Amino acid sequence: MEAVVGLLLMMCRVSHGVETYCDGRQDGAQCYGALGGTVNIQLMDNTSEIPRYQLSKNSLKILDVKKKNVITKIKEQRCLIFPGNGTFRLSNLKRNDSGSYTLQTFNSDGRTSGEWTLQLFIQAPVSSVLLVSECLSQGERRVSCSSEGGDSPQYSWTLDGRTLTDAELSVNNESNNITLKQHVSGRLVCSVRNNVSNVSKEQKISTCGAGLLPLLFLPVIGGVISAVVIFLFVGVAVICAQRRKPNNKSTKHKVVQNDYEEMMSLSCSSRGSKWRKEGR
Numbered sequence: 001m002e003a004v005v006g007l008l009l010m011m012c013r014v015s016h017g018v019e020t021y022c023d024g025r026q027d028g029a030q031c032y033g034a035l036g037g038t039v040n041i042q043l044m045d046n047t048s049e050i051p052r053y054q055l056s057k058n059s060l061k062i063l064d065v066k067k068k069n070v071i072t073k074i075k076e077q078r079c080l081i082f083p084g085n086g087t088f089r090l091s092n093l094k095r096n097d098s099g100s101y102t103l104q105t106f107n108s109d110g111r112t113s114g115e116w117t118l119q120l121f122i123q124a125p126v127s128s129v130l131l132v133s134e135c136l137s138q139g140e141r142r143v144s145c146s147s148e149g150g151d152s153p154q155y156s157w158t159l160d161g162r163t164l165t166d167a168e169l170s171v172n173n174e175s176n177n178i179t180l181k182q183h184v185s186g187r188l189v190c191s192v193r194n195n196v197s198n199v200s201k202e203q204k205i206s207t208c209g210a211g212l213l214p215l216l217f218l219p220v221i222g223g224v225i226s227a228v229v230i231f232l233f234v235g236v237a238v239i240c241a242q243r244r245k246p247n248n249k250s251t252k253h254k255v256v257q258n259d260y261e262e263m264m265s266l267s268c269s270s271r272g273s274k275w276r277k278e279g280r
Helices: 002-013 210-216 218-279
Strands: 019-023 029-034 038-042 052-057 060-066 069-072 087-090 099-106 112-123 126-135 141-149 154-159 177-180 186-193 198-205
Touching: 019 029, 029 038, 038 112, 126 186, 126 198, 141 186, 141 198
Parallel strands: 019 038, 029 112
Antiparallel strands: 038 087, 052 060, 052 099, 060 069, 099 112, 126 141, 141 177, 154 186, 186 198
């Protein structure tokens, strides 16, 4: 038995992937294993005093140990063992390894002395995290966090090692997409995790500066406004001048007409005086 266990342990050492641990000694325990990895489930404290025990998956017997003789019902050997500490080890995990596992123990008379069940869930681990940020028109910054692989990923954010506050976040933020307010800067970290993995990505962010743009463009805006005002005054002056031209022309005409009438009156007066003198 020891030689068999030693061989199985050696085979387990060459397996690759994420390795997880679970305490399955309580009925109804939930355990998680990483797809392609290894899960170690402690089922009992000690198996040396148990004459016989069986492990079944979804009511199908996969392991039967009687007086230290191991009988496995699994065709392919993937390190199914029960070492002395009561740990069940399963490597190269596959999707169909998920399910309900039941352990039964028996006394020397062959009667059931205990039975409990655990649930095993196989999840794909998160492999990498990508952070993308962009400045918005109002000076806010939108940051998106995405992950490759990973079943049921959960996202969390920290800024300079602490959780982001409502004063730093705009409303209606999704878990993997956040919008930071204008004044926020520092070391931003997005963490993505599930029950078998935890990966994070860090990015140094600074303020977008959009809130300063109006101040920078104040001279330009003032110049534009001044030019518009000048053009308005010039336009009004031109319109007024054009409206006054007919009046000036009329006035000039009246002056000329009055001068002409005055000249004719003087001429007539001088002729009248001449005629009177000749009549004498």
